[in-house]
Amino acid sequence: MNVLYSENSKNKKDIVLNGIAQEKWRANVTPEIFQNVVWELQPDLEMFMTEYMDRITPDFVNLSIGLRAPQLYDETAPMILKIPQAFISSLISYFEKMEQLGKIKHMDFESLAMTIFSSTFGYTFLKSSFKQELTSLEQKQYIKNSAEIFVKGIS
Numbered sequence: 001m002n003v004l005y006s007e008n009s010k011n012k013k014d015i016v017l018n019g020i021a022q023e024k025w026r027a028n029v030t031p032e033i034f035q036n037v038v039w040e041l042q043p044d045l046e047m048f049m050t051e052y053m054d055r056i057t058p059d060f061v062n063l064s065i066g067l068r069a070p071q072l073y074d075e076t077a078p079m080i081l082k083i084p085q086a087f088i089s090s091l092i093s094y095f096e097k098m099e100q101l102g103k104i105k106h107m108d109f110e111s112l113a114m115t116i117f118s119s120t121f122g123y124t125f126l127k128s129s130f131k132q133e134l135t136s137l138e139q140k141q142y143i144k145n146s147a148e149i150f151v152k153g154i155s
Contacts, residue, residue: 029055029083034090039101041154044094045147049120052087053139056121061128084121088113104154112154119146 033051037044064080091113098104123142126134137145 029086031086031090041151042147046143049143052120053124056124058128061125087117
């Protein structure tokens with residue numbers, strides 16, 4: 001029985017790992033998608049959040065939850081981590097450049113990027129999980145409102 005279970009687990013693992021190699025199951029969140037900046041906080045933060053949310057679909061959310069299973073995590077963690085790393089590192093670089101341009105003051109840019117990412121990630125995953133049951137706030141309005149709140153806190 002253990003051998004059969006072990007073989008079935010291995011086969012399921014192979015199926016999942018092969019599946020994530022397919023284009024439609026990759027979110028393609030890379031630093032390149034965050035290049036359309038205009039060097040103004042409000043529209044740029046909206047762009048960062050929109051680019052992320054446009055790629056992290058409910059199907060991708062469900063897949064990524066499954067990719068965190070203990071028998072898969074060691075192999076899938078590096079792929080999963082690429083998404084927040086791309087968002088956070090791009091946002092930190094953006095804030096550093098905004099500081100150089102004299103548009104924002106120096107602050108803990110990593111904490112700021114983590115806060116914005118956490119908000120974006122949280123909304124995306126909760127909306128995917130609960131749809132309209134948790135909030136009726138639509139994505140576009142959430143992005144606009146959140147970016148406005150962040151801008152007021154940053155400036």
